[in-house]
Amino acid sequence: MLGDAWLWAAVAWWPAAEFHVPGGFDTPTTVALFVAALVKAACLWLILRAHVPGPLDRRPKALRWLLYLAVANALIPSYLMALLLPEVVDPVFQFAVWIAIDVLYLLVIRWRSRALRAAAGVMFxxxxxxxxxxxxxxxGLPALGWGSGAELAWMLGGVAATVLTVVGQRRDGRWSRGTQVAGWLSAGVHALTIPLNLGFGMIFSESPGPAVLLGAVGFVNTVWIAATARELSVEGRPADRPPVRRVIRVAVAAVAVLPIIALIPPEQTSRLTYTGWSPDCFDRPSFGDLKPAERDAAFLCLARSAEGGGPPLFPDSRSDQEILAFGRELCRAKELDEQAAILTRAGSGRAATGVDAWDLVYVCPEIIGALQPExxxxxxxxxxAAAAYVAEENAKCRDPWPRAKGVVQATAKYFLFADGDHGYLxxxxxDKAADDEAGRATDRVYDDGRTLIGVSGSAVLVGHVEDVADLCLTVKAxxxxPPRRTAGWDQVTEVxxxxxxxxxxxxxxxxxxEVGAGAPMPNLAIGGKGRYRLRVYVRVDAGEERHLxxxxxxxxxxxxKLKR
Structure with missing residues (x-):
């Protein structure tokens, strides 16, 4: 009656957000939200039931309070926590609480088997x-650096920990069959979310309803935790629930879980099977650093990227399997026109630009690597390789004044941008105004079209005479x-x-x-703060430009201008 925004807020426990679907929710989304509301209501009714009265020892009592604390944390909306507390508070709180709960689980539950207790301890x-x-x-601290395999092991460990705890509850005898059913459902929901987290995490991006429904189903874990705390004081195994109750529970579980399974699309319409969980989509990983299973994900990250504001290489309507197939077909294209035809057939918005070899290497290393092994x-x-190249280039440069030893000096190759680099500083x-001085020196470098030296306070920009990508540079203080010694030089300027x-x-x-001297340059201000003279010698030998x-x-x- 109040509109889609209020329906969303009431079901998702999140501020009204019409921006999710500006045109309003469609019928499947509305149905999913109403189902989520029913599931949440049923779960809340089970969670908020009073605990079973009875005496408790110190450890079970502590476990009960910690479990209720975990339940309260699960019921508080995450956005409210983010508004009231710093972001790190919640993970610190959960880590501390669940360490204590796991330890007390091992001490309080009557496992009746050392092997079972040990297995549970390992999974915890x-x-x-x-x-x-x-x-x-x-x-913001260095993490453990897990790969995708370790991450999957952690998720499976969480499912196994839940299963072992339920088995322990059954062997203990204090928990009812309903609590055990909630535990099994919790394990099932955790298992269901594993493929969603590892591969299908974005399939619900077009509609918010399934995500809310999945969150509602996740409340079964909170139901199990609350039931575990509620029945801690029961000493004998209670009588089984009437069959009708069990039917109701199974029906609620089916209504909660089956729509999620039904909403997972078939393989031919998958969107983001690989979403960069192994490599980082925001940084280009080196091919040699990736495992074979991670290379397809790296290519898909690049193929779906809209970095720079342009369209992605492939449209969202193409599944991952189709994109990988197109990528391997592009590897076999010998001309840009062939690549353009393939991309046009795939519906690409960047068909005219083609695909670079350093992108395609992830899907066909045997083809690209044969042509460009680097x-x-x-x-x-x-x-x-870069360090070896720089060292080799540095070795090509020689000191043009070997007999005039400076207090400090160095010789190295200075690498410039291939196109349009002004020179070196x-x-x-x-200097606090270093950037401003460098900018002014750059602006003045062309004031004298013959020497190409711009000066501004603490910055001197020395341009290059020839159109070169690098030059040999020697500096001395x-x-x-020193004597001027202009013989053998094309230009000599002092500023x-x-x-x-x-x-x-x-x-x-x-x-x-990419730009700079190939070796660290010394401090040429050997007298400390003050004024200095800077003399620049330039000559060109057989296309090689050398500066002193x-x-x-x-x-x-x-x-x-000592020599022009």
């Missing part, structure tokens, strides 16, 4: 390890001005520069960089 430990991993991630490397192998990285923090250096390419940068103390602000 696996469950707590998973919770600890999640907690570490929430706290794409098969792991991140460590890529880093080693000699600057004071400790002297305590006094002023200031060091405000006591540093002057050239950027280093680093481990993951000399720095020495000097107060002059003149710009000198």
């Amino acid at each position: 430990a696996v469950q707590q390890a998973g919770m600890a991993n999640y907690l570490l991630d929430e706290l 794409l098969l490397r792991s991140a460590e192998e890529q880093a080693e 000699v600057h004071d990285p400790g 002297f305590r006094t001005a 002023p520069v200031v060091s405000r923090s006591g540093r002057l250096t050239v950027p280093y390419i680093g481990e993951d960089g 940068v000399v720095v020495f103390p000097g107060a002059s602000k003149k710009r000198l």
Whole structure:
């Protein structure tokens, strides 16, 4: 009567959110929400029943209160917890409470079998390890780094822990058959969510109803926990429930679980079977770092990505199996036109651009790797290859003034962007205005079209004469001005520069960089803070551009062209 937004709020226990379906809920969604409301009402009635009176020892009494605490935590809407408390409070609370509950389960339940108690202890430990991993991630601390296999083992461990606990309750004799049925249903619901978590987590993205229904079914676990706490004081095995009660329970379970199973779509219409649970969809994983089972997921992440604002490579109407088949067909295409035809047939919005080899390597490494074996490397192998390449390029550069030893000096290859790089900086990285000074120096680099040197305070940007992707660079610092020695150089220019923090250096390419010197450059401000002169020598030998940068103390602000 009040509309879809209020129906959603009443069933989902979440603020009215019409944005889920702007046009209003369709009939299947409305039916799913009403079924979820009935399931939640039945579960709440079972949860809120008074506990069985009777004496309790210290340990069972503590277990009862902890179980009721877990029930209360399950009933409080998550959005309310997020509003009232920091995000880390809930995982810390659950971790602490369930460690205590698991320990008391082992001590309070009369297992009547050491092997059964030991097996339950192992499964409890696996469950707590998973919770600890999640907690570490929430706290921003290094997690355990599990793979998909360990994550599946953790989920299965949770199901096994529930099953073993129910078996222990049956052997104990204090818990009724209804409580045991709730435990078995809880194990079944946990088992049902495993494929949803590992592969089908996004199939409900088009309609909110199934997700709410699944959440309502999940309340059976809370029913079991509450029933376990309620019947702790019962000493003898109670009489079985009348058959009618059992029929009602089975009917409620069927109504709750069967719609979820029916809503899982058939294989040919699956959307996100692989959703990046193994590799991270936001970072491109190196092929060599992935297990064979994870490579399809990596390709699907890239194929469905809309990064950069453009359309994804494949439309959502294509199933994962279809995308993988198209990907392998693209591997065999020899020309861009062939790739465009395949992508057009697949309904791609990016058919004209084709697909790069570093994307296709995940689905056909045997084809791509034969042509570009470097794409098969792991991140460590890529880093080693990059370091070897830089070292090899550095070795090609020689000191052009070997007899003039500076107080500090270095020679290395300076790597530039292949297209449109202005040059390299000699600057004071400790200057508070370093970025502004570098920007102004870049703007001024073309003021003199012949020397291509821009100066602004603590930054000097030295341009390159030829259209090169890298050049040999030597830097030296002297305590006094060295001889000019312009012979053999095409250009020699001297400009002023200031060091405000006591540093002057050239950027280093680093481990993951693309631009910078191939080796760390020394601090050229050997006299500390103050004014310096910077002399730049440039020459081109057989297409190779070589630069020599000399720095020495000097107060002059003149710009000198010693050789043009």
